[in-house]
Amino acid sequence: MLAFVKYGTGSFEAEVRDIAKPEPKDNEVLLSVAGCGVCGSDLHAYRSSKGYEWVIPPVTLGHEFAGTIVATGRSVRHVKEGDRAAVIGIQGCGHCPVCRSGSTNLCLERQVIGLNMDGGMAAYAVVDAAYLVPIPDSLDPVMGALIEPISVAAHAMRKPVIRPGDRVVVSGPGPIGLFCGLFATSSGARVVMVGAEADAETRLPLARRLGFTTVNVNRDALDATLETAFEGSPPDLWVEASGAPQAFITAIEKVRGGGSLVIVGMYAQSFEWSPTPSVRAGHSVFFSYASISRDYHLALDLIAAGFIDPTQFANVYPLGEAEIAFKAALSGKTIKPVLVP
Numbered sequence: 001m002l003a004f005v006k007y008g009t010g011s012f013e014a015e016v017r018d019i020a021k022p023e024p025k026d027n028e029v030l031l032s033v034a035g036c037g038v039c040g041s042d043l044h045a046y047r048s049s050k051g052y053e054w055v056i057p058p059v060t061l062g063h064e065f066a067g068t069i070v071a072t073g074r075s076v077r078h079v080k081e082g083d084r085a086a087v088i089g090i091q092g093c094g095h096c097p098v099c100r101s102g103s104t105n106l107c108l109e110r111q112v113i114g115l116n117m118d119g120g121m122a123a124y125a126v127v128d129a130a131y132l133v134p135i136p137d138s139l140d141p142v143m144g145a146l147i148e149p150i151s152v153a154a155h156a157m158r159k160p161v162i163r164p165g166d167r168v169v170v171s172g173p174g175p176i177g178l179f180c181g182l183f184a185t186s187s188g189a190r191v192v193m194v195g196a197e198a199d200a201e202t203r204l205p206l207a208r209r210l211g212f213t214t215v216n217v218n219r220d221a222l223d224a225t226l227e228t229a230f231e232g233s234p235p236d237l238w239v240e241a242s243g244a245p246q247a248f249i250t251a252i253e254k255v256r257g258g259g260s261l262v263i264v265g266m267y268a269q270s271f272e273w274s275p276t277p278s279v280r281a282g283h284s285v286f287f288s289y290a291s292i293s294r295d296y297h298l299a300l301d302l303i304a305a306g307f308i309d310p311t312q313f314a315n316v317y318p319l320g321e322a323e324i325a326f327k328a329a330l331s332g333k334t335i336k337p338v339l340v341p
C-alpha cells in the first residue's frame with residue numbers, strides 16, 4: 001500500500017513509499033483511510049525541527065484522519081466492520097493519575113499516532129479501538145480529517161467563559177485560530193482575527209469570508225482596528241494561536257483587567273515575559289494542548305449545527321502528491337491540506 005513515510009532524521013527525508021499493509025492486534029482495528037490532514041506538527045517532523053527528536057523514523061506520518069473500519073482485532077467489541085470513525089491522535093497510558101483525571105492528552109507516557117507510531121497518511125492504518133470516535137453518515141469521511149483540528153480548538157475554547165457580545169481577538173489565522181474564532185462567534189462574541197504578511201494571500205481572505213474583522217499587522221494599524229471593531233473597549237478575551245512571541249506580549253498588553261487569555265500556539269523560541277502586569281490586571285491565562293474524546297464529540301456537534309463547514313478549510317491532494325501538499329503548506333498557500341489515498 002502507499003504511505004507517506006518519514007524515513008530519515010534529516011530535513012525533508014520523507015517520501016511516498018510502497019509498504020506492507022498492517023494487521024490489527026487484538027485491541028486494534030484496521031481502518032481504510034478516507035482522508036488525512038497535514039498538521040503543523042507533521043511539517044515540523046518533515047523538516048526535522050528542533051524539539052521533534054522524539055519522532056523516530058521510519059514512521060508513516062499523519063494523526064488527523066478518519067475512515068472506514070475494514071477489520072477488527074479479536075477483543076474489539078464496541079465497533080464493527082463498515083463503521084466510520086475519526087481517530088483520537090494522542091493516546092495516554094490510560095492508568096496514570098493524569099489519564100484517570102480524564103486528561104489523556106497530557107499523559108507523560110502519551111503516544112502520538114503518526115509521529116511516534118505509524119499514522120494515517122496511508123491507504124490503511126491500524127488504530128487502538130479505544131481511540132475512535134464514530135462519525136455520522138451525513139459527514140463526508142474525507143472531511144472527517146478536519147475533526148481533530150476542530151477538536152483542538154474545542155478543547156481550548158472550553159476554558160474561558162464567553163458571553164454574547166464579548167470582544168474576542170484571535171492571533172494566528174491558521175486552522176486552529178479560525179476554528180477558535182468560529183467557536184467564539186457561536187457563543188455570540190465579536191471576533192477580530194489578527195494575522196501577518198504570510199497570512200495575506202490565503203488565510204486572512206478566508207477569515208474575512210467567515211465573517212471576521214481582520215488585521216494584517218504588517219500593513220494595518222492594530223489599535224485603530226480594535227478601536228473601531230470594539231467601539232473603544234479593550235478585548236475581553238485574546239486567543240493566541242500564532243506561536244509568535246510578539247503576539248503573546250501584545251495580547252497581555254491589550255486584554256482588559258479581569259479578562260482572559262487562551263494560549264494554544266507553539267513557540268519555537270523562548271522569550272522574556274513579565275507576569276506582573278497580568279497579576280495586576282487579574283488576567284486568567286489558560287494554556288491548552290491538543291484534545292480529548294469529548295472535544296471530538298463537540299467538534300461533530302458544531303459541524304452538525306452548521307457553525308463549521310469543513311469543506312471551506314480543506315485542500316484535497318492525492319496521497320501520491322504528499323510532498324507537493326507539504327510544500328504548499330510550508331509556503332502558507334493552503335489552509336488545511338488533506339491527503340486522500
Ligand SMILES: [Zn+2]
Nearest residue numbers: 039040064148
Ligand atoms: Zn494536528
Ligand SMILES: [Zn+2]
Nearest residue numbers: 093096099107
Ligand atoms: Zn497516562
